[in-house]
Amino acid sequence: MTARHQPVLGILGGGQLARMLALAAAPLGVNTLVVDSAADACAGQVAPLRLADWTDYAALEKFAAEVDVVTFDFENVPAETAHWLAERVAVFPDPRALAVAQDRLAEKTLFRECGLQTPAFEAIDTRADLERALATIGAPAILKTRRLGYDGKGQFRIKQLSDADAAWAALGTQASAHGLILEAFVPFERELSVLAARARDGDFRIWPLTQNWHTDGVLSLSLAPAPAVGGLQARAEELARILAERLGYVGVFALELFVKDGQLLGNEMAPRVHNSGHWTIEGAITSQFENHVRAVLGLPLGDTSARGFSAMFNWIGELPDAAPVLSTVDAHWHDYGKQPRLGRKVGHATVCAAKPEVLAARIGEVARTLGREEQAASALHLLAK
Template sequence: MNDRRQPVLGILGGGQLARMLALAAAPLGVRALVVDSAADACAGQVAELVKADWTDYAALEAFAGQVDVVTFDFENVPADTAHWLAKRVAVFPAPRALAVAQDRLAEKTLFRECGLQTPDFKAIDTRAELDEALALIGAPAILKTRRLGYDGKGQFRIRSLADADAAWAALGAQASAHGLILEAFVPFERELSVIAVRGRHGEFRTWPLTQNWHTDGVLSLSLAPAPDVGALQDRATELARTLAEKLDYVGVFALELFVKNGELLGNEMAPRVHNSGHWTIEGAVTSQFENHVRAVIGLPLGDTSARGLSAMFNWIGELPDADPVLEAVDAHWHDYGKQPRPGRKVGHATVCAPNASVLMERLGGIAHALGRDQQVDAALRAVAK
């Protein structure tokens, strides 16, 4: 008789990433226990859910006693909570990685320390400092909150110096609490991301580079492997490895990159499984979710090779009609079980194919039905190069 105890993975945050982590954990014999402040968090549909705030230390104490390791569903879990838990149970990635990724200034500084160039940037705490930074960096530029910003939130694009007053009116109130950062606008050629994973004993792997398209600052379409990347794949892997080792990182993370004049510029790091890696569920030998569970539990990492080509559509606000996807060959539908709401990620779909010509045919057949003609045309042009 096998009396091996089932490992328990604790997940802070109960959104769709926790949901997909829990689904990936089950076949590995790992049970997920999720903590979220919302009783209806969608991960609770597939895993046990504990309703608690991040400062409810009595509930977190009980949670820590029930799990073998803790990980994150999203990066805005307070670093203080992560540090508190790390004194009681293994926490991966380490709270330091979470803290760095929560602060855009610390993040950009770390990128440069690791040899990853970034757009010019400057910390902003006062209205006068904004004027000084604009004089140095110029316009266009983007004023951002240093903390609590993601999916295009907490940002204001300054198209000319005349926009400085409007930018400060929009974000200046947050300067005293968390600080702001001004970043030079990058006229990039395309956006890429590298999804990487590092195990508890230093084993490191990356998935093929992914090309991404955004709408209103939110990811809407990903294509993987990104076409025509050449040496950028090796460079992205090298940078991700350097970053992971510097942070002693354990688990999956994403590095969002701009391509300009054939060189990579660092945009942001996400210390968790990432939207642009959802294609790996059906399109890679081992998904980002399975490998994250493997990494934090201490299991060997799985193969990150792509099975072919994949295009992932992100559903924002509400789900479209599923039939065009469900009727397509090798197409996969994911409903997160969330109520529709403007700006909310409610699901995704992935279309897979063995080669570029077949992917072009399959995408062309569903693009109009999905209302994504323009973005699919951009992806098809990229594939056709």
């Protein structure tokens, strides 16, 4: 009897997203091989790990020969590395999507070309550019690096025009290397995200909109499906589909959105599985991780319907005691196997229920146990409507 070939999925980056991709791939009969420059990358606890820098082309050549398809778990993998690998092995999503998402100016420009409105923005390369942009956009505004910023990093909030000097002192040195962008501050009503999957054959699936709350620029709580979104669900699907087709996208991606005056505004795109979609592991028929593996390997996509209602608590810096959370009915604990560190995502928990009022009770139980009542108050208010 001939041995069956098990496909190997190569993953650039070895964080928690790679870890969860590997866990989702195994039941599909898919092996994984992870590349990261850190010996303690947490995906290495569940999948083979190759240590290599993104410019170590000898190591990457060997990696490419050992895998059938390559994907990535975070957007700061150099686009040049992805392009180099794409000449040797299939890479999904297309490195073009990675390059766009790495540059906030290119990203915002693409959003507008696809019909997704954004806050006002201007490219900033010099101190004089900042003065001119502030004269147009006004304050409050947010000065950001065009590249390498995530989870609130590489940003300075300009509350009033006199903050321009402090903003330039904080970020101006990066203007010559990567450029900056000034964005109008949006007094948004809600923060939503839409997770979508596109297969190699163009099949397109979308999960229900998720509402998100952030603390210090890092996602802290998600609620799915987001309550009372009305026509925003269909609009988000339309915009995500246009964007995916424009990029020839294959895999799962997320759009982070603001809601202002009942309209969607584009904030950022993540060309990968996303923190706000972790609830799909237990809360959807097919998780974002499984569908990403399916998509990049050319397998049929799974149903993205929600099984009921879910809330995800993100653990930042260090893990709380698991026992009180696990004593809650239909609660699910995820420890990423990382060492505690200020601002670091180290795990999450998802609480599920068949009815919104039951979910509200379970969210309240977890929040009281962990002292996060204030953070959960907005989610509980929405569920009570």
